[in-house]
Amino acid sequence: MTAVLEARGITKHYGHVEALTDANFDVQAGEVVALIGDNGAGKSTLVRILSGAESADGGEVLFDGKKITLTSPTDARELGMETVFQDLALAPHLSPVQNMYLGREVMRKGLLGMLGFMDNKAMRDGSRSAFDRLGATVRDLNGTVGGMSGGQRQGIAVARAAAWAQKVIFLDEPTAALGVVQTQNVLDLVRRVSGEGIGVVFISHSMPHVMEVADRIQVMWRGRRVATYNKADTSMEQLVSAMTGAVAQEAS
Numbered sequence: 030m031t032a033v034l035e036a037r038g039i040t041k042h043y044g045h046v047e048a049l050t051d052a053n054f055d056v057q058a059g060e061v062v063a064l065i066g067d068n069g070a071g072k073s074t075l076v077r078i079l080s081g082a083e084s085a086d087g088g089e090v091l092f093d094g095k096k097i098t099l100t101s102p103t104d105a106r107e108l109g110m111e112t113v114f115q116d117l118a119l120a121p122h123l124s125p126v127q128n129m130y131l132g133r134e135v136m137r138k139g140l141l142g143m144l145g146f147m148d149n150k151a152m153r154d155g156s157r158s159a160f161d162r163l164g165a166t167v168r169d170l171n172g173t174v175g176g177m178s179g180g181q182r183q184g185i186a187v188a189r190a191a192a193w194a195q196k197v198i199f200l201d202e203p204t205a206a207l208g209v210v211q212t213q214n215v216l217d218l219v220r221r222v223s224g225e226g227i228g229v230v231f232i233s234h235s236m237p238h239v240m241e242v243a244d245r246i247q248v249m250w251r252g253r254r255v256a257t258y259n260k261a262d263t264s265m266e267q268l269v270s271a272m273t274g275a276v277a278q279e280a281s
């Protein structure tokens with residue numbers, strides 16, 4: 030089966046720091062891949078490159094088997110890939126609804142079929158259903174996101190990505206600021222989104238969450254993928270061991 034998204038031999042330096050060294054990665058349509066590794070292993074850097082937020086120094090990216098060049102997050106979004114970054118990338122001065130539709134505003138037809146005004150009701154309804162789908166507690170759809178709690182902001186960011194993703198969704202630590210109920214909602218959403226045929230890339234330091242949602246688990250160590258496991262054939266001990274570099278390196 031062709032991966033919906035594949036990275037081959039990606040390298041990335043920041044000055045003298047080698048963040049990625051010949052890193053490989055792949056995710057199939059409709060599966061949840063957990064990307065795990067110790068702090069500084071290169072997970073976020075890889076996701077930033079695969080979502081167009083940063084460029085790689087070397088290597089190639091394939092989408093549906095075809096080589097692509099991502100020069101901006103817009104390129105990735107146009108291919109149907111959405112990302113929830115660790116910093117969430119929400120506009121703090123805007124409302125949840127405005128964040129949901131930022132750059133994708135719904136317009137009402139004006140006279141003679143011309144674009145008229147923004148359709149605020151359609152956007153409010155769309156946002157409400159996206160938040161409800163996640164069970165996100167967004168009480169005030171019109172307040173600014175900057176004034177909301179970390180958990181509420183995380184819920185908005187995850188709901189927005191899930192609402193727009195068509196092919197791939199990257200979730201970088203999506204449950205980090207969430208309470209127990211919201212965490213379970215996000216894990217349920219991850220399974221639901223993959224059930225719709227979307228490839229989900231799930232970065233987490235929580236091994237129980239990884240074991241709950243992942244189909245496959247790719248382990249990074251010092252800037253490269255060192256092991257890939259089917260969830261059904263692995264254990265937390267094996268994962269932790271791979272995260273410390275104690276596995277024979279995967280052939281690149």
Ligand SMILES: Nc1ncnc2c1ncn2[C@@H]1O[C@H](COP(=O)(O)OP(=O)(O)OP(=O)(O)O)[C@@H](O)[C@H]1O
Nearest residue numbers: 043046047048066067068069070071072073074075
């Ligand atoms: N913008 C940057 N400038 C300089 N160095 C960076 C930058 N981003 C990442 N690095 C370095 O690249 C390496 C990989 O970092 P990265 O954030 O990708 O790891 P990670 O696996 O996501 O870690 P964590 O689990 O702690 O989030 C680290 O050594 C980090 O210090």
